Amino acid sequence: MRKNAALLGATGAMGQRFVKMLEKHPFFDLRLLIASEQRKGKKYGKEVRWLLGSDVPEYVKDMEIHDFKLTNFEREGIDIVFSALPADIAREYEGKLREHGYTVFSNSSAYRMERDVPILIPEINAEHIELVKLQKERYGGYIVTNSNCSTSGLALALAPLRNYGIERVFVTTYQAVSGAGYPGVASLDICGNIVPYIKREEEKMRRETRKILGKLEKDEVKDYPVDIIASCARVPVRDGHLEAVVLKFRKDVEVEEIKRKMESMKGLEGLPTAPAKPVIVRDEEDRPQPILDAYAGEGRARGMSVVTGRFAKFGEYIRFYLIVHNTIRGGAGASILNAEYALSNGYL
Ligand SMILES: NC(=O)c1ccc[n+]([C@@H]2O[C@H](COP(=O)([O-])OP(=O)(O)OC[C@H]3O[C@@H](n4cnc5c(N)ncnc54)[C@H](OP(=O)(O)O)[C@@H]3O)[C@@H](O)[C@H]2O)c1
Incomplete structure (x- = not known):
């Protein structure tokens, strides 16, 4: 059952989070x-500018950093690849790996909007993983x-409200550095x-959210129709x-109903990085906050829960805030959870 993994972009902010979460x-x-060519042959523990507190995990300290060559993947018997590369480089390397039969779990935006590529959040759109069958036929x-x-x-916060x-x-965001x-x-x-200003972020939020919340119909995802x-x-x-969200529904919905829906969302069982509660609702008047709530969740799933709060109704609008840990639920943790889901459901 165990799988050999490779990590692209291992020295970056997201790469380090992967290293920590895969320990x-x-x-x-x-x-x-894998990192850029200038680091080739250097020891990870000496080369990386470690950002996550304490020390570089022991298990990677003496590992050598490689540049991107397919022979490295063959030599190590790699089964799956995690990617934390900038989008332009990801486009080339992830595409090449796919054509050589590899399975890639990517953080990058390079392929997200392709019709046969899922943007997977298994708690809310697990069926989208079926799209990988099309890719397998096309590329290997x-x-x-x-x-x-x-x-x-x-x-994650909107998913339980789709039926309304x-x-x-x-949505107004306050995004961490x-x-x-x-x-x-x-x-x-x-x-x-x-x-x-964050380059292309506003457009990504619009397009990706519609796709994630959408329905898989035949061979593609039909966007959820929300502006x-x-x-x-x-x-x-x-x-x-931190995000301030103001919603307008097609029918009248009460705040308490929305909170109940979010709270009742179930975590996935048997997956180490899946939080028991994907969305946690807080009632204090001044939560959620980055320092207090970004690491919500337990054990391996620490940082995998989204925390919401400050619900209010203004006429036909409902307002709430949410916190998401950007390199955990918004990054490495999300990729790892996707890989766990794929493995546990026979896609690997
Ligand atoms: N940070 C976040 O919260 C977040 C959240 C979601 C998604 N993402 C996405 O995750 C990806 C990585 O983001 P990041 O924040 O970790 O960026 P980053 O800190 O700049 O790290 C980039 C990584 O890519 C490597 N790299 C650059 N050029 C390369 C090349 N030609 N060949 C091999 N490796 C190369 C770098 O290696 P060197 O150190 O050797 O240069 C480094 O390890 C991006 O696509 C980003 O949009 C980030």
Whole structure:
């Protein structure tokens, strides 16, 4: 049952989160670390600028960093590949791996909107994984993506409300700097400041959320018909994206009903990175907050729950806030959960 895993972009902000979350993983053994050519041959523990506190995990300290060559994958007997590469490079490398029969779980936006590629969040659209069968026929291997970090929080909070008919969503984000990778945003731009622009983020939130919440019909996903107006800003917070969400439904819905729906969403059983509660509702007047709520969830699933709060109704609009940990539920954790789901359901 155990699978040998490779990690593309192992030295970046997201790559490090993968390294941490794959330590002692019950299904996956991390065997191959890939970064840019200049790091080739260097030891991970010496080379990486470790961002996640404490120390580089012992199990990867002495592993050598490789550049991207298919022979490295063959030599290590790689079964699955996790990708934390910038989109332009991901487009080339992930495509090449797929054509050589590999299975890729990607964080990058490169393939997310392709018709035969799922943006998988197994708690809400598990059936979308069927799309990989089309890819297998076409290319030999397949790519499963997880969504953009801010989208993952929004999609999880909206999913239990789909049946009420969500007509329009206004979402304003307050996004952490780790979302921009390392070194990311220049300190002079972000210290004591807010930058009301994140390249392509607003469009990603709109397109990806509609696809994630959509229905699989025959060979493609039919978008969920909701209008999403996103306003995205970078704020001087290290981890955790806060989002203020205003919803308009096609019929009248009460706040208490919405909270009940979110709270009753079930976690997936038997998957190590699946939180027992995908959405946690808080009633305090000043939650959720990045420092207090970004790491909600237990054990391996720490940081995998989205936390909502501050519900209010204003006429026909409902408002709430949410927090999503951008490199865990919005990144590495999402990919790992997708791989666990694929393995446990016979797709690997
Ligand atoms: N950070 C987040 O919260 C977040 C959330 C969701 C999705 N994502 C996505 O995840 C991906 C990675 O983001 P990040 O924040 O981790 O970025 P990052 O910190 O800039 O890391 C990029 C990684 O890619 C490697 N890389 C760059 N060029 C390469 C090449 N030619 N060949 C092999 N490796 C190469 C880098 O290696 P070197 O160190 O050697 O340069 C580094 O390991 C992006 O697509 C991003 O959009 C990020």
